[in-house]
Amino acid sequence: MTFRRPEAIRQRTPATWTPSPTAVEPMPAVLGLRHAEREAAITRLFETHAAQFTRLAALLGAGAEAEDVVADAFCDLHRRWGRLRNPDAAPAYLRSAVRNLVRMRLRHQKVVQRHAPEQPQDASSAESEIILREDQQDVVCALRELPSRQREALVLRYWLDLREAEIAQAMGISAGSVKVHTSRGMAALTKALRGTR
Numbered sequence: 001m002t003f004r005r006p007e008a009i010r011q012r013t014p015a016t017w018t019p020s021p022t023a024v025e026p027m028p029a030v031l032g033l034r035h036a037e038r039e040a041a042i043t044r045l046f047e048t049h050a051a052q053f054t055r056l057a058a059l060l061g062a063g064a065e066a067e068d069v070v071a072d073a074f075c076d077l078h079r080r081w082g083r084l085r086n087p088d089a090a091p092a093y094l095r096s097a098v099r100n101l102v103r104m105r106l107r108h109q110k111v112v113q114r115h116a117p118e119q120p121q122d123a124s125s126a127e128s129e130i131i132l133r134e135d136q137q138d139v140v141c142a143l144r145e146l147p148s149r150q151r152e153a154l155v156l157r158y159w160l161d162l163r164e165a166e167i168a169q170a171m172g173i174s175a176g177s178v179k180v181h182t183s184r185g186m187a188a189l190t191k192a193l194r195g196t197r
Helices: 006-012 027-083 087-115 126-131 134-145 148-159 164-171 175-196
Strands: none
Touching: 027 087, 027 134, 027 148, 087 148, 087 164, 134 148, 134 175, 148 164, 148 175, 164 175
């Protein structure tokens, strides 16, 4: 490949062509507008869904780190906003991000616990205690004892009211697997709650 000097390129350009001001000038303004629209959309999403996703993270096992998980999910959405095909898909993206972040943190905690000396359990944050009423504490404690897939299926089905197809998409499994995890989770949860009462 040979490098052409700018004057050689200018000589090949027709003399009648002039760049139109609209093709050159508004680009920074358009980028600024897109940036402002993105910021406004993410702010609206945060105001509308942050509390719901914090509860979701707490129910999936994030405990005192629920707010951090949600903040990380929103930061990830902010970074990837340009890749979203449809801004209406942002809540589903955030739901999946929260679920995946909780899952990664739980895996990390298991690895740390395997290789670390015995440490006292983390206390729940005041926010997570307020989020859950007293009558829900038994259910949440029983949920925490379930395998992660069963816990996720139950929370997505009965707390977020998602349909089987939506749960399958969020969890990356088939609708049949969703039914199996939900059924087994409900059986284990019922047995655990009968034992506490």
